[in-house]
Amino acid sequence: GTTQGRLDSFFTVI
Amino acid sequence: MFEARLLKSGQLKKILEAIKELLKEATFDCSDSGIQLQAMDDAHVSLVSMCLKSTGFDKFRCDRNLSMGINLESMVKIMKCCSNDDIMTIKAQDNADTLTIMFETKNQEKMSDYEMKLMNLDQEHLGIPETNYSCIIKMPSSEFARICRDLSQFGDSLVIACTKEGVKFSTSGDIGSANVKLSQTSTFDKEEEGVTIEMTQAVCLTFACRYLNLFCKATPLSTQVILSMSGDVPLVVEYQIEELGCIRYYLAPKIEE
Numbered sequence A: 001g002t003t004q005g006r007l008d009s010f011f012t013v014i
Numbered sequence B: 001m002f003e004a005r006l007l008k009s010g011q012l013k014k015i016l017e018a019i020k021e022l023l024k025e026a027t028f029d030c031s032d033s034g035i036q037l038q039a040m041d042d043a044h045v046s047l048v049s050m051c052l053k054s055t056g057f058d059k060f061r062c063d064r065n066l067s068m069g070i071n072l073e074s075m076v077k078i079m080k081c082c083s084n085d086d087i088m089t090i091k092a093q094d095n096a097d098t099l100t101i102m103f104e105t106k107n108q109e110k111m112s113d114y115e116m117k118l119m120n121l122d123q124e125h126l127g128i129p130e131t132n133y134s135c136i137i138k139m140p141s142s143e144f145a146r147i148c149r150d151l152s153q154f155g156d157s158l159v160i161a162c163t164k165e166g167v168k169f170s171t172s173g174d175i176g177s178a179n180v181k182l183s184q185t186s187t188f189d190k191e192e193e194g195v196t197i198e199m200t201q202a203v204c205l206t207f208a209c210r211y212l213n214l215f216c217k218a219t220p221l222s223t224q225v226i227l228s229m230s231g232d233v234p235l236v237v238e239y240q241i242e243e244l245g246c247i248r249y250y251l252a253p254k255i256e257e
Helices: B009-019 B072-079 B141-151 B209-221
Strands: A002-004 B002-006 B025-031 B034-040 B046-053 B059-062 B066-071 B087-092 B098-104 B111-117 B135-140 B157-162 B166-173 B176-183 B196-199 B203-208 B224-229 B235-241 B245-251 B254-256
Touching: B002 B009, B009 B046, B009 B072, B009 B087, B009 B209, B009 B235, B009 B245, B046 B209, B066 B072, B066 B111, B072 B111, B135 B141, B135 B166, B141 B166, B141 B176, B141 B209, B141 B224, B157 B209, B157 B224, B203 B209, B203 B254, B209 B235, B209 B245
Parallel strands: none
Antiparallel strands: A002 B254, B002 B059, B002 B087, B025 B034, B025 B066, B034 B046, B046 B245, B087 B098, B098 B111, B135 B196, B135 B224, B157 B166, B157 B203, B166 B176, B224 B235, B235 B245
16 A cells, blocks of 8 residues: 655755 | 736636645745745645746736735635736735735726735745656646546546656556556647657656646646656646746655555
8 A cells, every 4th residue: 555645754944 | 015917817817726725825925026835735745836927927016025925715706706808916015914906807997906814824935956857748738637537536546657658647446447658749730739758767656646636727727737757756747827937736656655
């Protein structure tokens, strides 16, 4: 199965 | 003082239709270069990044940078009050807590104005790293919308596999499986009708159909869509808005458990 990834792990808060 | 005049209010109507289901509210950042918006959905799975260039407006004035927190549902209500070819002007004073939206018919026989309360939104700006994508697929936006709609009947996830032969969209679920393969178009009359693939490395990623279908709400804005993919990074779905700017959606891939 797959689980939905989140963007927080790719983009950083400026 | 901020003032922007758009000859076709239908363009802004379509932009709101393209983002209103992903975002309830968003900050419109206005500067002399134009209007920018960047916001994630509540689940932090997707991000909308919109840029409207000041040069795309009939008139654009922004004396001081201004961040306007807007309830998109309220703005959609106001935009329902105009015709697509009405001329619209949006206006705000510096540090204002309201935004004025005015519509005029081309013959100027009907003028209307609406005042909308602005909101204070906590906004986080995200740094999106520069990425050299392994695959860049350009295809008709209507074809992409059709594939997302058709395949989402079969499963919740869409696998997009891009090789130099073409791009394959696949899904499977309770009733069975479905595959749609598109090859690069060898001949086409108009550029926007073709499928082109720039690829340095084959990529295969899985995405949630629900979000892809929400991105496809932007289809009326552009005849073409550009999909950019690299292994294990978010997909970018980009719609260029003629002369005005673009909307990009970022979507985190699904990960194997």
